[in-house]
Amino acid sequence: MTTITDDKRLQPYLGTLQKIVSDMGPQRPFQSTLKSLLRTLAENHDFQRPHIVIFDPETRTLKLSLSQTPAKADHVEYEPGVGVTGQVFSTGQPVIVPRIKDHPAFLNKAFGRTDEEQETLAFICVPVLGPADEPRQGREVIGTLSVDTPSVPMPQLESHCRFLEVVAGMIANHASYLQEEMARQKHLMTQGLIVGDSNDIGFTPSNVVAASKAMRLVLNQAAQVGPSRATALLRGESGTGKELLAEAIHQASPRREMPLIKLNCAALPSELVESELFGYQKGAFTGAVHTKKGLFELANKGTLFLDEVGELSPNAQAKVLRAIQEQEIQRLGSEQTITVDVRLICATHQPLEELVERGLFREDLYYRINVFPIFIPPLRERREDILPLAEHFLRIYSDEYSRSIKRISTPAIDLLTQYHWPGNIRELKNCIERAVLVCDEQVIRTYHLPPSLQTAESTATDTNLSFCEAVAKFEQELLVDALKKARGNMLQAARDLRVSYRIVNYKVKKYGIDAKKFAVAKARGMK
Numbered sequence: 001m002t003t004i005t006d007d008k009r010l011q012p013y014l015g016t017l018q019k020i021v022s023d024m025g026p027q028r029p030f031q032s033t034l035k036s037l038l039r040t041l042a043e044n045h046d047f048q049r050p051h052i053v054i055f056d057p058e059t060r061t062l063k064l065s066l067s068q069t070p071a072k073a074d075h076v077e078y079e080p081g082v083g084v085t086g087q088v089f090s091t092g093q094p095v096i097v098p099r100i101k102d103h104p105a106f107l108n109k110a111f112g113r114t115d116e117e118q119e120t121l122a123f124i125c126v127p128v129l130g131p132a133d134e135p136r137q138g139r140e141v142i143g144t145l146s147v148d149t150p151s152v153p154m155p156q157l158e159s160h161c162r163f164l165e166v167v168a169g170m171i172a173n174h175a176s177y178l179q180e181e182m183a184r185q186k187h188l189m190t191q192g193l194i195v196g197d198s199n200d201i202g203f204t205p206s207n208v209v210a211a212s213k214a215m216r217l218v219l220n221q222a223a224q225v226g227p228s229r230a231t232a233l234l235r236g237e238s239g240t241g242k243e244l245l246a247e248a249i250h251q252a253s254p255r256r257e258m259p260l261i262k263l264n265c266a267a268l269p270s271e272l273v274e275s276e277l278f279g280y281q282k283g284a285f286t287g288a289v290h291t292k293k294g295l296f297e298l299a300n301k302g303t304l305f306l307d308e309v310g311e312l313s314p315n316a317q318a319k320v321l322r323a324i325q326e327q328e329i330q331r332l333g334s335e336q337t338i339t340v341d342v343r344l345i346c347a348t349h350q351p352l353e354e355l356v357e358r359g360l361f362r363e364d365l366y367y368r369i370n371v372f373p374i375f376i377p378p379l380r381e382r383r384e385d386i387l388p389l390a391e392h393f394l395r396i397y398s399d400e401y402s403r404s405i406k407r408i409s410t411p412a413i414d415l416l417t418q419y420h421w422p423g424n425i426r427e428l429k430n431c432i433e434r435a436v437l438v439c440d441e442q443v444i445r446t447y448h449l450p451p452s453l454q455t456a457e458s459t460a461t462d463t464n465l466s467f468c469e470a471v472a473k474f475e476q477e478l479l480v481d482a483l484k485k486a487r488g489n490m491l492q493a494a495r496d497l498r499v500s501y502r503i504v505n506y507k508v509k510k511y512g513i514d515a516k517k518f519a520v521a522k523a524r525g526m527k
Helices: 008-023 030-044 083-091 115-120 154-170 172-190 213-225 242-251 270-278 314-326 352-357 363-369 383-400 410-418 424-438 467-485 490-497 501-510
Strands: 048-056 061-067 095-097 121-129 141-150 232-235 260-264 303-307 328-330 337-339 343-348 372-375
Touching: 008 030, 008 154, 030 048, 030 061, 030 172, 048 083, 048 172, 061 083, 061 141, 083 095, 083 121, 083 141, 095 154, 115 121, 121 154, 121 172, 141 154, 141 172, 154 172, 172 213, 213 242, 213 372, 232 242, 242 260, 242 303, 242 343, 260 270, 270 314, 270 328, 314 328, 314 363, 352 363, 383 410, 383 424, 410 467, 467 490, 467 501, 490 501
Parallel strands: 232 343, 232 372, 260 303, 303 343
Antiparallel strands: 048 061, 048 141, 095 121, 121 141, 328 337
């Protein structure tokens, strides 16, 4: 039976797929990833004008969204069912045009191909389905991937077509994000929040790591509310990153050059929160030896972030409500009103609705701050973010503590992704910092992680294991790590482990390890 690796004709396709997988890192903006994919298709094969067309549900048209070669028209649209692209979208089946000039349904409005090109070029168009996490029968066509290629015999064109279908399947999530971003950009334009088309598709703040679809939706919401002055209410468990999201919203607003002032309402006694928020006059109370500005004044023309807003006392709630409604405050001990222009962002992990029912939180204030709620899911519900976050913290603390730690071992990754993370991102951050401090090699292993993550089975300390079995488990981990680093090359793994090739080959067969599956491990981000 012929395999991909045995068939020399398919080697170029395999190399391209490896490059595409390596470019599709979880922390990379999806638009730049798709552009890189189109560039790879053009460079690694004799494909011309690779482009992606995405369906716009609002206008019910197909829009040319990304192209490796600039299109001659700024806004190119196709009707579903019209032309080759429209037919592929409507039927969900790929189409091969052996010679562009001979196809009556071919539309040439996007790229202005010359008569000579239409004589010598073929056209291949394949459907792009929705994300793979949807039910298989419910996956709908959301766009198409197309290329021009020199006219060659049909078997070769069919091979190109099958390859492009694989590529289209790989970009399902990225294409879905692009479709959502198109809708968001259009919404912002209709609201007057942005002018014209934005080339900066994909809101990815530098201080936020987001690989999961759930967090991409959170960032989309942050991008929507950012340009306005509407009050945002960030909901979610403690440690999910509400403060970082508040910073991202501030940076997306016209107030980004003005101060972002923060206050954790739970960090101070209730009697001190009011003086912090609104300031006080000299002599207002014992110890007030000078006049002090409050945070509302310090945040004037900027943003005020109130974390754990549910901890505000009733008096402070009333004054915050007045500051929001009237845009003016009074310092403690003063009757003079001060006008302030402050954009408010609030956050809480408490169920404010229950507090309102129990009379612990003002209902009118609740509706004032709940203008644009954003819920940040806990880390256990977005496990795709665990590894990117762990690698992000690993880079930070390796630099901070001058450690040459390169990666996290596969068993350690398994522990990180299986743990339920009650402390969310804050707990993960502390976990990686501890691991960096105790690690005395270039790899974070299971025994470097805190005891709360570890089990007897994962650390080979189960009392049912004999000494030989425990050694064997550790030996397997070393072999897997070496093969992963060497991308499946057993000779290189032997050099890294400083043993003979014969020993590595023997151990690989003994433990039933498939070295070939690590050939693209590095490309998948499993370093």
